Amino acid sequence: MGTRLTELSVRRDVRAWVTAHWDPSMSLRSWRELLVDAGWAVPSWPERWYGKGMPAWADDVVSREIRRGGAVSSIPSGLAGPTILEQGPDHTRERFLRPLLTGAEVWCQLFSEPSAGSDLAGLTATAVLDGDEWVVNGQKVWNTSAHHADLGMLVARTDWDVPKHQGITYFVLPMRQPGVEVRPLRQMNDHASFNEVFLTDARIPKDWVVGEVNQGWTAALATLAHERRWRALVSLRVEGIDPGRARDEALAEALEAAKVYSWYPQRAGRADLVVDHARAAGRTADPVVRQEISRLLCMQRASEWTAERAQAARKLGRPPGAEGSIGKLALSNVARQAADVHSLIAGAGGLLAGVDPAAPLGGVLAEILISVPAQSIAGGTDEIQHNVLGERVLGLPREPDPTRGMPYRDARNR
Ligand SMILES: Cc1cc2nc3c(=O)[nH]c(=O)nc-3n(C[C@H](O)[C@H](O)[C@H](O)COP(=O)(O)OP(=O)(O)OC[C@H]3O[C@@H](n4cnc5c(N)ncnc54)[C@H](O)[C@@H]3O)c2cc1C
Numbered sequence: 001m002g003t004r005l006t007e008l009s010v011r012r013d014v015r016a017w018v019t020a021h022w023d024p025s026m027s028l029r030s031w032r033e034l035l036v037d038a039g040w041a042v043p044s045w046p047e048r049w050y051g052k053g054m055p056a057w058a059d060d061v062v063s064r065e066i067r068r069g070g071a072v073s074s075i076p077s078g079l080a081g082p083t084i085l086e087q088g089p090d091h092t093r094e095r096f097l098r099p100l101l102t103g104a105e106v107w108c109q110l111f112s113e114p115s116a117g118s119d120l121a122g123l124t125a126t127a128v129l130d131g132d133e134w135v136v137n138g139q140k141v142w143n144t145s146a147h148h149a150d151l152g153m154l155v156a157r158t159d160w161d162v163p164k165h166q167g168i169t170y171f172v173l174p175m176r177q178p179g180v181e182v183r184p185l186r187q188m189n190d191h192a193s194f195n196e197v198f199l200t201d202a203r204i205p206k207d208w209v210v211g212e213v214n215q216g217w218t219a220a221l222a223t224l225a226h227e228r229r230w231r232a233l234v235s236l237r238v239e240g241i242d243p244g245r246a247r248d249e250a251l252a253e254a255l256e257a258a259k260v261y262s263w264y265p266q267r268a269g270r271a272d273l274v275v276d277h278a279r280a281a282g283r284t285a286d287p288v289v290r291q292e293i294s295r296l297l298c299m300q301r302a303s304e305w306t307a308e309r310a311q312a313a314r315k316l317g318r319p320p321g322a323e324g325s326i327g328k329l330a331l332s333n334v335a336r337q338a339a340d341v342h343s344l345i346a347g348a349g350g351l352l353a354g355v356d357p358a359a360p361l362g363g364v365l366a367e368i369l370i371s372v373p374a375q376s377i378a379g380g381t382d383e384i385q386h387n388v389l390g391e392r393v394l395g396l397p398r399e400p401d402p403t404r405g406m407p408y409r410d411a412r413n414r
Contacts (some may be wrong), residue, residue: 004053005054005055005058005406007061008061008324009053010043010058010061010065010298011061011065014040014043014065014066014069015060015068015069016067016069016155017038018066018070019063019196020068020071022033022037022070022242023244024070024071024072024076024241024242024243024244024245024247025244025246026152026244026245026246026248026308027245027246027249028072028245028246028249028250028253029102029103029104029105029249031071031072031246032074032075032101032102032103033102035066035074035101036050036074036098036101036102036341037050039051039052040052040062040066040074040158041074041139042059042074042077042081042101042184043058043062044056044057044058045085047217049085049093049097050098050101050209052289055315055316055317056314056315056316056317057315059106060072067240067241067266068240070240070241071242071243071246072241072246072250072264073182073243074101074173074249075101075103077100077361078100078107079107079109079153079223079226079227080100080107080153080223081097081100081101082094082222082226083153083210083219083226084097084100084210085097085224086222087145087170087210087211087218087219087222088210088211089211089212091207092172092208093211094207095138095208096151096172096196101193103253105150105151106145106148106149106150106151107149107151107152107153108143108144108145108149108151108152108153108175109143109144109152109153109223109227110140110143110146110152110153110154110155110173110218111123111139111140111155111223112140112141112142112143113125113140113141114139114141115302117142118221118380118383118384121157121164121165121168121217122164123138123153123155123157123168124138124157124198124412125137125139125140125155125156125157125180126138126156126157126158126160126170127156127158128158129158129168129206129369130348131203131206132206133203133204133205133206134156134158134171134203134205134206134208135173135201135202135203136154136156136173136179136199136201136202136203136204136206137199137200137201137202138156139150139196139197139198139199140154140195140196140197140199140275141185141195141196141197142185143182143194143195143196143197144193144194144196144260145193145260146175146182146195146197146384147182147184147195148256148379149175150174150175150176151172151173151174151209151393152172152173152175152180152197152205153170153171153173153223154170154171154172154173154204155168155169155170155171155216155220156168156169156171156216157169157408158213158214158216158351159214160196160407160408160409161407161408161409162214162407162408163404163405163406163408163411164235164403164408164411165217166214166217167214167408168214168216168217168220169209169213169214169215169216169221170209170210170211170220171204171208171209171210171216171399172204172208172209172210172237173199173202173204177202177203179199179200179201179202179203180197180198180199180202181198181200182195182196182197183195183196183197183198185318187372188370188401189263189266189367189371191260191262191263193260194264194283201399224379224380225319225324227379227380234307236249236355238250263367263371266364266367266368266371266372267335267339267371267372267374267375268331268334268335268372268375269334269335269336269337269338269339269368269372269375270338270342270364270368271300271334271337271338272296272297272340273361273364273391274293274338274341274345275293277342277345277346277360277361277365278293278345279343281282281293281345281346281360283345288344289344289345292337292340292341295337295342296337297336299330299333299334300334300338303330303331303333303334304328304360306326306327306330307327309323310323310324312325315350320391322388322392322393325380325385325388325389326385326389328379328380328385329382329385329386329389331375332375332382335372335375335376336372336375336376338368338372339368339369339397342360342361342365342368342369343369345360346360346365350365350366350369351366352365352366383384402414
């Protein structure tokens with residue numbers, strides 16, 4: 001790009017492109033293919049990989065401008081996109097990035113196992129090379145969206161005779177095959193966002209490996225770093241988008257995705273509802289309620305500023321750092337405080353479920369109270385974030401591990 005990029009110049013360029021190419025009667029897939037091929041889906045990606053080599057700030061600017069032009073913006077590149085872009089190799093970038101950006105292939109994350117969550121490197125699902133294919137056996141759990149995914153980001157053990165972090169490989173698993181059985185899990189908030197995934201002689205083409213064989217821990221860390229700053233954003237807003245086939249298909253897609261994520265706002269505690277809740281319950285004059293509301297709003301504001309600081313650092317092209325762990329902990333603290341304040345206002349009646357006409361906030365409160373604990377677990381628990389900060393930011397000694405350096409086969413048998 002010869003001329004200096006400014007927000008104004010980027011907006012002008014993308015708007016001109018949208019004006020020339022947007023046709024609301026085209027299919028959503030065709031529109032996304034145009035966006036991807038023109039480099040506007042993720043403009044911060046390199047030109048060779050469907051981007052325009054622009055700074056990171058351009059992604060938001062472009063996405064907003066496309067909507068302002070009355071068009072449907074691109075889908076988020078999720079966790080698989082940036083991981084494959086960073087880790088490669090080229091043939092995986094060639095095979096997977098474009099269909100991910102056009103929405104032709106939906107992904108899920110197959111990391112956690114029944115006895116390997118926080119200690120993810122302790123995983124035991126095993127892949128063995130058999131001719132031109134890897135054969136995988138094991139079990140994964142808590143896998144969001146696995147029930148409608150085409151591909152899974154899978155970490156599996158490929159060498160048991162080296163220390164546990166060294167014998168792991170990061171694969172792309174084709175989900176629609178006989179060796180993959182997906183069983184939905186019903187949660188206590190009555191949603192079913194997660195699944196158990198059973199792998200029995202599941203097959204993976206030999207070269208569907210992200211990064212290198214036995215070096216999958218590095219790629220997994222890249223995914224986890226993105227996860228700590230990623231939000232599952234599902235926009236159901238279509239105001240301002242020109243009516244037509246592309247808009248209808250985008251709305252249908254968002255509604256389907258929202259089934260999985262509809263309780264995520266409740267999981268965050270719904271701090272936005274506390275003042276109205278206190279007013280409706282006639283508790284705004286109670287000094288304890290007032291104090292706890294202001295404590296919550298201060299925490300929430302500080303958390304937003306931390307997120308903005310992290311976003312500003314990303315826009316300057318800095319890699320994800322400690323602010324991912326700090327931000328994630330802040331979200332957990334805000335969610336817990338919000339649930340406490342809602343409970344303080346509602347009392348025991350807060351437990352009434354939505355079917356009861358007396359349920360506070362039409363039953364949303366009950367959903368908040370049973371969804372908030374998930375905030376401190378997903379993407380790494382609070383305790384793990386404390387460990388990360390203690391070791392990597394404060395320089396405290398590492399957690400003792402008597403099996404460190406041992407071949408994993410021996411470490412498991414100790
Ligand atoms: C909403 C949600 C979505 C999820 N989506 C996915 C997904 O799509 N794909 C996927 O693979 N997984 C997913 N998970 C799983 C998630 O990554 C794990 O639940 C998480 O890593 C914790 O692992 P665990 O449940 O096995 O708990 P454990 O690791 O067994 O932890 C149990 C308790 O022990 C504590 N603990 C463990 N180790 C330490 C330590 N070293 N120091 C101090 N305390 C410790 C933990 O903090 C926790 O309180 C999801 C989870 C949630 C809640």
